[in-house]
Amino acid sequence: MQTEAVVEHHSGSQSSCRTGSKSWQYSDLMEKVDGYLMKYTNLVTGWQYRYFVLNNEAGLLEYFVNEQSRNQKPRGLLPLAGAVISPSDEDSHTFTVNAISGEQYKLRATDAKERQHWVSRLQICAQHHTEAMGKTNPPLQTRSLSLLSQGSGSSPGSQHRINQNANSLLGLSQLQHTSLYSSRKSLLPDHLLEAREMMSQAQGQHRDLIQSIEGLPSSQGPSPLDQDLLLLKATSLATMTCLSDCLHILQLQQMARQKIALGGPAIEWLEPKIPDILKNGGTLPSITTEDGKTEGTALERLEMDSCDITGEQEEIDFSQEVDDSSSAEEEELGAVEEERSVILHLLSQLKLGMDLTRVVLPTFILEKRSLLEMYADFMSHPDLFVAITDGPSPMDRMVCFVEYYLTSFHEGRKGAIAKKPYNPIIGETFHCSWQVPKATTPPTGVPKEGTLCTSDCYNVHFVAEQVSHHPPVSGFYAECQERQMCVNTHVWTKSKFMGMSIGVSMIGEGNLHLLEHGEEYTFSLPSAYARSILTVPWVELGGKVNVNCAKTGYSAVITFQTKPFYGGKLHRVNAEVKHNPTNTVVCRVQGEWNGPLEFAYTNGETRVIDVTKLPVTRKRVRPNELQGPYESRRLWQHVTESLKERDMDKATEHKRFLEERQRKEERHRAETQTPWRTKYFESKGDGWVYYQSLWKTAAHSFSSVPPQPNP
Secondary structure (H helix, E strand, O other): OEEEEOOOOOHHHOOOOOOOOOOOOHHHHOEEEEEEEEEEOOOOOOEEEEEEEEEOOOOEEEEEOOHHHOOOOOOEEEEOOOOEEEEOOOOOOEEEEEOOOOOEEEEEOOOHHHHHHHHHHHHHHHHHHHHHHHHOOOOOOOOOOOHHHHHOOOOHHHHOOOOOOHHHHOOHHHHOOOOOOOOOOOOOOHHHHHHHHHHHHHHHHHHHHHHHHHOOOOOOOOOOOOHHHHHHHHHHHHHHHHHHHHHHHHHHHHHHHHOEEOOEEOOOOOOOOOOHHHHOOOOOOOEEOOOOOEEOOOOOOOOOOOOOOOOOOOOOOHHHOEEOOOOOOOOOOOOOOOOHHHHHHHHOOOOOOOEOOOOOOOHHHEEEEEHHHHHHHOOOOHHHHHHHHHOOOHHHHHHHHHHHHHOOOHHHOOOOOOOEEEOOOOOOEEEEEEEEEOOOOOOOOOOOOOOOOOOOEEEEEEEEEEEEOOOOEEEEEEEEOOOOEEEEEEEEEEEEEOOOOEEEEEEEEEEEEEOOOOEEEEEOOOEEEEEOOOOOOEEEEEEEEEEEEOOOOEEEEEEEEOOOOOOOOOOEEEEEEEEOOOOEEEEEEEEEOOOEEEEEEOOOOEEEEEHHHOOOOOOEEOOHHHOOOOEHHHHOHHHHHHHHOOOHHHHHHHHHHHHHHHHHHHHHHHHHOOOOOOOOEEEEOOEEEEOOOOOOOOOOOOOOOOOOOOO
16 A cells, blocks of 8 residues: 655644644645556456545545546545444454435554554544534534533533524535535435534544543653553544544435435335235236247245144155255345345334344345255255264263364355244244265265165154244254264344344253263354444354253353454354263364364364364155145245245245234134144253154154154
8 A cells, every 4th residue: 555645744743732722734745556456246247456546635535446547537435424444353454435415435454553544544534534524614513521510400402403404503514526525405304514624623622631641751660551541542442433433324325214314215115015816816917928929927825725734744755855055155135235225214113232133134134045954954964963973982982072063154155145934834844864985084075966875874864843933932953873873952032232233042952962972962052243234244052052961061162252342353262071970171173164264182182173074964855746735945935936036025025925824824823723743843841852862762754754742
């Protein structure tokens, strides 16, 4: 990056900086900052190198395809007046520039030092041009932020009034050379303009604080590198960043409510209404394509005439299963950035800590699979699963379980973008299986695609069912009958709005049974967090997980660490395996749940597992046409196809149809006082267990269909 100082900044001016009178001039800090940065476009295009130029005089951030084209018209530009520049919490290189129009640049520097330089210069430029807009308009009576002003008996509202002409106040006439602000008026009401004025003063005080600390003489008294002063600077910066982001969101929400934003018309968050024909259990009209073919958009009625579908089990023929050929990655961003107005409209209706269980989210953030299938993807390393029972000692088997557990989460995420799987319909099920060659040992025990193992393979079968709608509880079960082992889990997903994040608690418990050794392992699940929901959402795991085996006395504590606000790395995890009777730690694990994991034993031995290099075994599923009407892929096939075609309106119609049918069935059961009966799981205490679990009857074949459980 190239920088050229225009006027040297004198350190002597730092000590004289105060809120009321500043001895420094903007020209003292003006630099010609330019260089290459990576700019994020979307998931398809990804990150691209672009040449950026900070135009201090005009208050613009411009970018070009490359340095050679900088004499041409910019490829794009953002006005910095009123903009919010924020370092990202994803890593130490990324930052965002949020213009008052709602447009945003997500940028990445080569290192933390370069990011800090860009952020600081952009913030200085943005502050200068924001203040300059106010100076060219009728003056405002400023509100004092000092403690002395609290003694006044007059109310803050009576001390001053904000000019009603918001367009004049913001000085948009200065930016009329850009098409963005031509023929537009500011929609910010008085209270937001008042908040912006206060923010400007607070930013000035923050800047004075930083300059005062950095101007301290190192020879005597506290040093600028004193830990308490460094913490004070970091806290002040974090506070200002958070307040700036909040103010920016409030401005965008106001624009969305007015239906006219500075950058164009806002998008209302309104899902298409269900056609009357769908409410009556009918079908959508067919669409004739350009080549004359008729594209059927009919939705399966799925026995809408009879709402009593409880207790009906699908006949599962595992010989019909074939290797899964569906795409493993979520390839598109899902219009998150283009639909920011939609997200803002939704966020404006939420409160911190609000339970999102009953909140209907917009279709474009959906992942193309059901939550039940996502649970199955946690079994993508079945070779590590069946190897647990091979451990020669109780300690080895506990360590093997921890290894399997830690390597199961990365494949459950399809791509780097956080998306939401379909909420399963009550009574929905998902079936699949995996084949693990007997002759090989992990991590090479993965059959080649297209091959069919018979007697030379272990078969791991999986079944999941949505056993409850309110609260949303899923049960899933997997077993390898040849190895006499099975795992049963029930999960209640409870989501919560956390401001700029969404937290999902995985409430429930899992039980692994190793019948050959007579051992049972109980375990819990971590929480998941969708971060940066206004920009490019991403997922991290957090929380403490306990694993216990009462028979052997071995236990494990696994801690998924969320990234701290300052510094730190993403996706960190550590674990300890302990022998409780002797209180001895026998193995420690540290690393990343989606990267390298290091296992260190008390005898000094270590080994490293990189989960990104582990072979993934494709699950085997029956084709949609052979599945039952309530099996996940067949149930959601029209929604999935519409999402693949990026037809969000059509996907929403199909999704709403399924939800409306579920509500109709619930009303029917309530009116007829018909209890809900599950298909494959039965309630036991506070949980749900598979009704023919291997530990109940080891001689029972998984593939047979026994009598259905009693309600």
